[in-house]
Amino acid sequence: MACARTFTAPIRQLLACWLALIASMALSGAAFAQAPAAIPEQARYGDAKIAAVLYADGAPQAGGEWMLALRFTPSAPEWHGYWSNPGDAGQGMKLALDLPPGWRMGEPLYPVPQRLVISGLMNHIYEGAYTVLVPVRVPAGAEQGALQRLRGHVEYLACTDKICVPQDAVLEARPGGGDFARWRAEAAPPLDARARFAVAGKLLRVAIPLPAAMALSDPHVFVGNARLVAYAAPQTFRRSGDVLVAEIPLDEYGVGKAEALTGILGFGDDAGVRFTAAPGDVPTGGTLVSGPKPAAMPPLWTLILGALAGGLLLNIMPCVFPILSLKALSLARAGESEAAARAEGLAYTAGVVLACTMLGALLLILRAGGEQVGWAFQLQEPGVVVALLVLAAAIAANFAGLFELPAVSVNMGGEKAGAFATGLLAAFVATPCTGPFMAAALGAALLLPVGQALLLFACLGLGLALPFLALGFVPPLRRMLPRPGAWMERFRRIMAVPMLLTALALLWLTVQLGGRAFGLVALLLVAGVLGALFIVGRLQRAGKMAWPAFGLVAAPFVAFAAIALPNLYEAKGAGQRESLLASAPFSAEALAEARAGGKPVFLYFTADWCVTCKVNEAAAIERESTRAAFAKAGVVTLVGDWTVRDEAITQFLNEQGAAGVPLYLWYAPGAAAPEQLPQFLTPDLLAEKASAGR
Known part of the structure; x- marks a missing residue:
């Protein structure tokens, strides 16, 4: 109930206001529950505080619209009334008219209301x-x-x-x-024209x-639907041609x-x-007219450099190490012909660029459709992680010599198609974690127009591919690599080890996502x-047709997994994570409560598939020195698990x-x-922050 303005009502008055409202609503609950079936002979409460008078615009005409007017006049300036939807509390009017049969009262028409917070x-x-x-x-x-x-x-x-106080009047x-x-x-x-609306995530x-x-000096949408939007939340307005787009947060406890x-x-x-x-399509983007101002956007050229x-x-970065084996074998072969090196x-x-751009485009499409997703969203899907697990195990088997895959450059074939496939895989596995420079560019990409956002995703891929691209076009760099020889086969088998470790990490992540x-x-x-694949390798070494056998052997396992995995999946909840810091799960309410306590608050967001996160946790967060400094x-500590x-x-x-x-x-x-702290935490950074904040 908003009985007074924030800057005028002391706490004692607020409590009195709330108690008065509860009492008055208790007395008048039956009357407010529904419109009276008959017009009473006299008022129950009277209209001494805000008088109500009913006027008629002339005499009614058959087949026409007869306009009535309810004039409300406060007895003193401090009294105010309410719109049909009063907002977070209050009460709109309930009107009953003694009309002849067949006469119909239309929807009351109000002036533009005022806001009282x-x-x-x-x-x-x-007022x-x-x-x-x-x-x-x-x-x-x-x-x-x-x-x-x-x-x-x-x-x-x-x-x-x-x-x-409740009021009523016989009119x-x-x-x-x-x-x-x-x-x-x-x-x-x-x-004159009909508007359109859509619910996207937690926004109307x-x-x-x-x-x-x-011109719009102070736009605000007063929503007539009850319990739909958060009335006091900031509203954002953007222009898209001759359309004004308003974004209003939904009521957290409303109908939605x-x-x-x-x-x-x-x-x-x-x-x-x-x-x-x-309901209908609502344009995205547009020019900001009013609303919470985002942080100043850096110039596009700096964002491009940041993405590169x-x-x-x-x-x-540690999160890319599992795919370094793919690159190492490709780079080792760059000493072939100059044309072949450039082509590869x-x-x-x-x-790489295609994979980054497609991931970025899919991210933007999902967000435009109301999905709350972010970068690395693909590793939040159990099916994608299982596919990566199978792929990593297959690549490790290929490196170990279990079978040969001529079309892909993870072996020694040197095909352009293989280099392209390696680039796709490298980008897909390498991009979950955000690092220095990259974070600002990707954060901006979620706010920029689609064309500029896709440009940043493409530049991210170009930066990831630059070392290999430079080796292809700069002969002195290629001459620095060891000459091809028998060592490459041994190196390839050694590289099976990190790929096998990658597969084990993905298996652990699979259990974290879906259960044992x-x-x-x-x-x-x-x-x-x-x-x-083992059978394929045996047939390959015997010079026989191999891949039909793969389909026959693998098909039953694939079919069983396709049926069993969806039924066995157990969604991971936001439970307590084991931590030296006795951290609590993140929520908006938990953060507000922690900040209200007047103590320093450390909030961090992590995921089981983010290698950088795990390195930081081992090096700086889950340390006895950090725990002691935080306790003192x-x-x-709050943690948001985004696995x-x-x-x-x-x-x-x-x-x-x-x-x-x-x-x-x-x-x-x-x-x-x-x-906002750096994305790479030094071992003593958090302890120093805690000591300085005491």
């Missing part, structure tokens, strides 16, 4: 006198004089900054005497046709959906239009595929301008905003 709650109110128009449809066959007099009854709520229409010309001008006029998006030349939408778009200065909206540098650094460099680059039974079936699938300073898709975590990452994990935030006591 107190203690984080918003109400839609009217001073205001008029509600009530259209009445008169049937075509109505006789002249059929209505000798019109009586009615209205119930409503009147509030000040100290108390709220009798006063023909003439009302200023209907002014009252019609004050009511929000209808919008409304497309309102409005000329681009129309609507078949139709009604409301009033306020322009500022009590001007606005009322609209109705049907971030992709380049992926070649040495271009093919590998094409594969899920992981056991995935392991059985891997065993079946490796057994089939009273630091509260599986979590909309709340994704939304929070987006708000921080991060496209993925890891993300480390430090909230100093009383600070308005967090400090």
